Amino acid sequence: MPQDDATVKRNARADRRAERRAEMVEAAMAAVRRHGARVSVAEMAASAGITKPVLYRHFDDRADLQRAVGQRAAEDLMERIAPALTEDLAPRAQIAAVVDAFLAGIEDEPELWRFVVHAPVERETATEIVDDVRSQIATLLSQLLGARLRAAGRDSGGAEAWAHGLVGMVQSAGDWWLERRTMSRADLTGYLTALIWDGAHGMLGDQEQPPVLRTVPRAQGS
The missing domain is CATH 1.10.10 (Arc Repressor Mutant, subunit A)
Incomplete structure (x- = not known):
């Protein structure tokens, strides 16, 4: 009509x-x-x-504006991370790709990250945005982990809880790194990947020997 x-x-x-x-x-x-x-x-x-x-x-107010900016910034971050989550990679390489994509996102847009997460006002708004991004990433990650676990003949019941825990850990580490910069992005990606892989290796039943968590020489200029 x-x-x-x-x-x-x-x-x-x-x-x-x-x-x-x-x-x-x-x-x-x-x-x-x-x-x-x-x-x-x-x-x-x-x-x-x-x-x-x-x-x-x-x-409506500053909170409404901050929410709109945060949602737009979150979309950009998800565009970086989604390919790493959907690409067909070996498990350890996929973990590294996801971690590095997140860190690259906040490294390239540090002020936007601080504005959304740490702006001096509208903390409730920031929490809503960060929780939404975390939930989106964790949902995709839990699907990936669940599929990997089932393919390995393992119980996939903990995939969602594991995904949320990993996302929270990487976010917290990235937040710390953005302020301190005591190591390079590559070093931090390596540290977090090794830590996550120790758990993933056991859960997924991969035959590859897990890497030893060791001190990584600090990159020049870090």
């Missing part, structure tokens, strides 16, 4: 409003990169070439 003119106009306005909101989110992300995690709403509005009152016509 064809739409009447009023409906067409309403839909067009809604589409344009969604486009403008998306443009403002991109501008806000650019302001975070430029000014850091403590960026002000005025600085985010200026990045979009508008004033705060105009910005607030599209967002």
